[in-house]
Amino acid sequence: MAAAEKTFVMLKPDCIKRGLVGEVISRIERKGYRITNAKMMWLDEDLLRVHYAHLADKPFFPEILSYMMSGPVLAMIVEGENAVTGVRILMGATKFEEAAAGTIRGDFAMSTGENIIHGSDSPENAEAEIKRFFG
Ligand code: IDP
Ligand code: MG
Numbered sequence: 001m002a003a004a005e006k007t008f009v010m011l012k013p014d015c016i017k018r019g020l021v022g023e024v025i026s027r028i029e030r031k032g033y034r035i036t037n038a039k040m041m042w043l044d045e046d047l048l049r050v051h052y053a054h055l056a057d058k059p060f061f062p063e064i065l066s067y068m069m070s071g072p073v074l075a076m077i078v079e080g081e082n083a084v085t086g087v088r089i090l091m092g093a094t095k096f097e098e099a100a101a102g103t104i105r106g107d108f109a110m111s112t113g114e115n116i117i118h119g120s121d122s123p124e125n126a127e128a129e130i131k132r133f134f135g
Contacts, residue, residue, distance in 0.1 A: 003081075005080065005084055005126075006078070006079050006127075007078050007079075007083040007087050007119060008075070008076070008078075008126050008129035008130050008133060009075075009076045009077075009087055009117065009119050010073050010074065011073060012114070013067065013068065013073060014116060015108075015117060016071055016073070018108075020108055024117060027090055031086060032080055033078045033083055033086065033087070034080060036079050038075065039074070040073070040074055041075050042072050042073075043069060043073060045065060047132065048065055048069070052064055060113060063113055064113065067113055067114060075134070077130055078119075084120055084122060084126050088119050089103075091119050092105035092106040093106075094112065096112045104117050
């Protein structure tokens with residue numbers, strides 16, 4: 001069996017407000033991944049400007065900031081074989097209208113902005129994001 005890989009997952013404020021934490025964690029666990037660390041956090045603008053630096057010049061960036069500060073998030077380290085790609089597959093596409101039924105976003109996201117879950121998109125970003133959120 002290949003070495004376990006770590007990824008950073010964050011359940012966003014809409015996930016928590018809608019009471020979908022158990023549902024989403026259950027999907028991650030049923031796939032065979034383990035949650036090895038988790039904490040509820042209120043994010044601040046400084047951290048979000050780093051985390052979403054790749055979107056800083058998009059017109060919707062202010063909306064991302066206010067949405068991500070509208071309530072707490074649940075930050076998690078998720079481990080398992082191929083966890084980075086595997087969690088992205090469970091999540092579904094970024095654009096909510098393209099997220100397939102059966103994926104977390106396909107089943108629950110009500111817009112592209114408010115889309116339930118974040119997962120690292122590469123092992124390098126996973127390492128950086130785990131450091132960013134867990135130190
Ligand atoms: P990802 O979350 O699937 O990795 P990214 O392109 O990294 O997608 O975008 C980060 C987050 O920014 C998305 O999850 C979503 O909340 C928000 N976002 C991305 N594109 C749009 C958009 O076109 N409109 C509104 N919000 C967006
Ligand atoms: Mg991303």
